[in-house]
Amino acid sequence: NAGVTQTPKFRILKIGQSMTLQCTQDMNHNYMYWYRQDPGMGLKLIYYSVGAGITDKGEVPNGYNVSRSTTEDFPLRLELAAPSQTSVYFCASRKERGQETEAFFGQGTRLTVV
């Protein structure tokens, strides 16, 4: 059981470049999330999705876009990368609220924008 798979693990971007962070889960979870985590800080929500075709903004959506065409996949697109987007990005999924609330995380993507 793969769980949540996130790629790539590491990436260096130049200012103004674009990239897509891939996230796939095989647990048939409805809810999926993208977070960023700056050094020594907590998780900040970028975007989330409650099912295929449904996405919504979190706390820090500017500079990012998402899509959810299938239950399994939730890619995050960075357009016109800026140094402020240097961070560790985590994708997570969970089945439901309440007792099914455990969130499963991908291994993270360490992104540096130079």
Add this chain to the structure above:
Amino acid sequence: GQSLEQPSEVTAVEGAIVQINCTYQTSGFYGLSWYQQHDGGAPTFLSYNALDGLEETGRFSSFLSRSDSYGYLLLQELQMKDSASYFCAVDSNYQLIWGAGTKLIIKP
């Protein structure tokens, strides 16, 4: 606004007991979760409280008081491998709202 408050750092001795507190203010509440994150790793789930009271899972216990908007994580028989950051997170509507994390430092 929505916020969770937890201490930034806690220090304890190997073999001891430590409590990490979390107070929250959110617009919706289904339950309080705790996650552990080692340096360089991803968060992993520890526990979940939907109702008031204590939940025990091995050396870890978690407590919730919904009337006080307060919870804590209790770690017993501390081991060096418990050195990590611990996050409380509120299950609020469709989102998980996260605290800033508590870095647990364990001394031999």
